[in-house]
Amino acid sequence: MDEVKVAVLGASGWMGRVHTMAYQTFPHFFGTGGGTARVVALVGGKSAALEDLAFRAPGAKILQTWQEAVADPDVDLIDICLPDNLHYEVAKAALLAGKHVFCEKPLADTAAQARELADIAGSKGLITRVGHAFPRNPVHDRAKEIIEAGEIGEIKLFKGCQHVDMYGDPLAPYMWRANGDLAPTGIVGDTGSHVFSFMEFLVGKVSTLIADNYIVTHKRPVVEGAELGAGTTLTGDEDWADITNPDGSNVLCNFASGARGMVDFSRVATGRKFMQTYEIYGTRGSLSYTYDEVNRLRFYSNDDPIGRRGYREIDVGPEHQTYGAFLPLPNFALGYNESKIIEVAEVIRSIVTKTPMWPTFETGHHICQIVDACMESSRLKRWVDIP
Numbered sequence: 001m002d003e004v005k006v007a008v009l010g011a012s013g014w015m016g017r018v019h020t021m022a023y024q025t026f027p028h029f030f031g032t033g034g035g036t037a038r039v040v041a042l043v044g045g046k047s048a049a050l051e052d053l054a055f056r057a058p059g060a061k062i063l064q065t066w067q068e069a070v071a072d073p074d075v076d077l078i079d080i081c082l083p084d085n086l087h088y089e090v091a092k093a094a095l096l097a098g099k100h101v102f103c104e105k106p107l108a109d110t111a112a113q114a115r116e117l118a119d120i121a122g123s124k125g126l127i128t129r130v131g132h133a134f135p136r137n138p139v140h141d142r143a144k145e146i147i148e149a150g151e152i153g154e155i156k157l158f159k160g161c162q163h164v165d166m167y168g169d170p171l172a173p174y175m176w177r178a179n180g181d182l183a184p185t186g187i188v189g190d191t192g193s194h195v196f197s198f199m200e201f202l203v204g205k206v207s208t209l210i211a212d213n214y215i216v217t218h219k220r221p222v223v224e225g226a227e228l229g230a231g232t233t234l235t236g237d238e239d240w241a242d243i244t245n246p247d248g249s250n251v252l253c254n255f256a257s258g259a260r261g262m263v264d265f266s267r268v269a270t271g272r273k274f275m276q277t278y279e280i281y282g283t284r285g286s287l288s289y290t291y292d293e294v295n296r297l298r299f300y301s302n303d304d305p306i307g308r309r310g311y312r313e314i315d316v317g318p319e320h321q322t323y324g325a326f327l328p329l330p331n332f333a334l335g336y337n338e339s340k341i342i343e344v345a346e347v348i349r350s351i352v353t354k355t356p357m358w359p360t361f362e363t364g365h366h367i368c369q370i371v372d373a374c375m376e377s378s379r380l381k382r383w384v385d386i387p
């Protein structure tokens, strides 16, 4: 049995906790044939939270800096769950130190940085992965099968969106996600990149786009220790910080295949706790998905007889290997954390079998190209080509 030794960076944050859980959980569902993982080091965050995590990852060292983890000869895989602006620097150092890297999205602040990371990984033969876990819910494997079998014909139009309301309230506190230094591409890299990952997975490469990025609320109160999504009562004594990256964007794009795309995403959609949808229209049929019914795909086919046509609901169930790994019965939905467990199982299998699996840093590079193009297009107010 191959064991991969992992250091989780940003361990006490949201993703750090989810990834730490997933390394220890996946063999319960996927067995040990694809290797196992041991979390040997945790880096960063509040000490109390880290001590608590150390209890959940028995034997893991608590390190003070990411540099210590990268230099640690006992670590095979560096798992980056840090704020966006650190991804490039840390991933580069880790790859140069000969470590495999699993990096949360967005892979880097720019496509040029992402390209450099993919090239270093390629030249060193290291396994890479970007944290686009949503398309790894098995319902999207079904969508891909239907598309690849030609059942919806030639794709003409992709419509996708992702909206949350974390900044719907103009008084919601400032956080690193709204700081253009710590998250240079704002919602475009944060949430847009998830929609772009579906586009990459199901439709293919984007060749040109025009984007209109916007900021709705330009200043927010600074509340020390405010947690994402937690309610806060303002005292009136707060400092106010400028919001220096986009709150939302509307994007039109063309795919290399000739298909068209319409995409919108934001963090200001009041009442939308998590809205994620796509619709894919082809010459013979179409597909439709919403996160509100996370294991369900709607499929329309022109091949159905006239008078019987309509969207049929396809619920992914235990006949799909990945669903069946978790649940023996249909209709017990797989949710967000299961997608992350699937993702981590694939990361470990990738390393143990030396087989890159989607989405690698090559995919991350193309998604960063789309993000770059959105930033440039919105600044220049015109269409931008993606090489």
Ligand SMILES: NC(=O)c1ccc[n+]([C@@H]2O[C@H](COP(=O)([O-])OP(=O)(O)OC[C@H]3O[C@@H](n4cnc5c(N)ncnc54)[C@H](O)[C@@H]3O)[C@@H](O)[C@H]2O)c1
Residues within 6 Å of the ligand: 009, 010, 011, 012, 013, 014, 015, 016, 043, 044, 045, 046, 065, 066, 080, 081, 082, 083, 084, 086, 104, 105, 106, 131, 132, 133, 190
């Ligand atoms: N794939 C997804 O669905 C998904 C969801 C949420 C976040 N993310 C991504 O994951 C990353 C982390 O987001 P999060 O929500 O977990 O953030 P978070 O704020 O909850 O956690 C970030 C962690 O990094 C630590 N940290 C910050 N600077 C550090 C430094 N210099 N050295 C060491 N530790 C440091 C913080 O203390 C904290 O523990 C982001 O890039 C985000 O875009 C992905």
